[in-house]
Amino acid sequence: MNFSTQVAEQAVHWLMEMQQGTLNPRQQAAWQQWLDAHSEHQRAWDHIQRVNQRLRGMPSPLAHAALNAQKSNSRRQALKLLLILGAGSATAWSLRQHTILPPLTADYRSPVGQQRKVQLADGSQLQLNTGSAVDVHFDGQQRLIRLLEGEILLLARAGPAPLQVLTGQGLVSSQAARLNVRQFNDHTQLAVLEGHVEVMPNRYSGLPLSVDTARQVNFTRKGWDTPRPADANSGAWADGMLVAAHMRLDDFLAELGRYRRGQLHCDPQVANLLLSGSYPLDDSERILDLLEVSLPVKVRRFTRYWVTVQARA
Numbered sequence: 001m002n003f004s005t006q007v008a009e010q011a012v013h014w015l016m017e018m019q020q021g022t023l024n025p026r027q028q029a030a031w032q033q034w035l036d037a038h039s040e041h042q043r044a045w046d047h048i049q050r051v052n053q054r055l056r057g058m059p060s061p062l063a064h065a066a067l068n069a070q071k072s073n074s075r076r077q078a079l080k081l082l083l084i085l086g087a088g089s090a091t092a093w094s095l096r097q098h099t100i101l102p103p104l105t106a107d108y109r110s111p112v113g114q115q116r117k118v119q120l121a122d123g124s125q126l127q128l129n130t131g132s133a134v135d136v137h138f139d140g141q142q143r144l145i146r147l148l149e150g151e152i153l154l155l156a157r158a159g160p161a162p163l164q165v166l167t168g169q170g171l172v173s174s175q176a177a178r179l180n181v182r183q184f185n186d187h188t189q190l191a192v193l194e195g196h197v198e199v200m201p202n203r204y205s206g207l208p209l210s211v212d213t214a215r216q217v218n219f220t221r222k223g224w225d226t227p228r229p230a231d232a233n234s235g236a237w238a239d240g241m242l243v244a245a246h247m248r249l250d251d252f253l254a255e256l257g258r259y260r261r262g263q264l265h266c267d268p269q270v271a272n273l274l275l276s277g278s279y280p281l282d283d284s285e286r287i288l289d290l291l292e293v294s295l296p297v298k299v300r301r302f303t304r305y306w307v308t309v310q311a312r313a
Contacts, residue, residue: 262305
């Protein structure tokens, strides 16, 4: 079952129109014209009809929102998420990447500023970084982790089948390895800390890329950039540290901002300042105080959730 997020939204629109009352002749003609315009529309419409019929048998909060939400926008969003997740296609990744709704159905998630450790059924160990979510599917044929958002550190144990991580851009496969995988909006970053890992982008038809110990690479749906030595910060979060090695201040603050709620801004005047060091992630306010000691900057706190780092007067 394959249809785009745009078509899914159109199907949800027509379903809600029909459920709000009888369509007038003009609306009926418009719906029929949309339905006949493309086979993709017919597939989406048939599927959302089946999803809608099954909703009342589902006890989940998402089904409840789709059926009973007071605001039509909330109901529309819930219906659309159910439609796309039910389609079982790559479109679900597009939906989650655009943050239409958080991954409410994830098997495991970690909130902003926290990490979570999970012992997997095969003895492998999974650690989720701040604001991350995964689904885990193990059976006799495969060992699969779907990285829905955020970042994970995985200690993969050898098994009868490779341990695979599916991201929005492709598939990462390993047997016995320690690897860090981070999902960005338009690419995935892989760092291999121990062992050997293979990368196969979604739309790449050649041989997979092999990545060895102490190397990292970014890949998209179509390919990858040149593998390079793993940077000092790769996986350091699992030890509660943010490591900077001649890192630009705006990049450093972007990383730090992942571990705290609210807005953390960098004034362009100081964006190119460089800093190095290891900083404990359990106290982001202390890190900001240290910046004033080590750099010619001033941390201006408008509120706890709105902070700007600017040039010292």
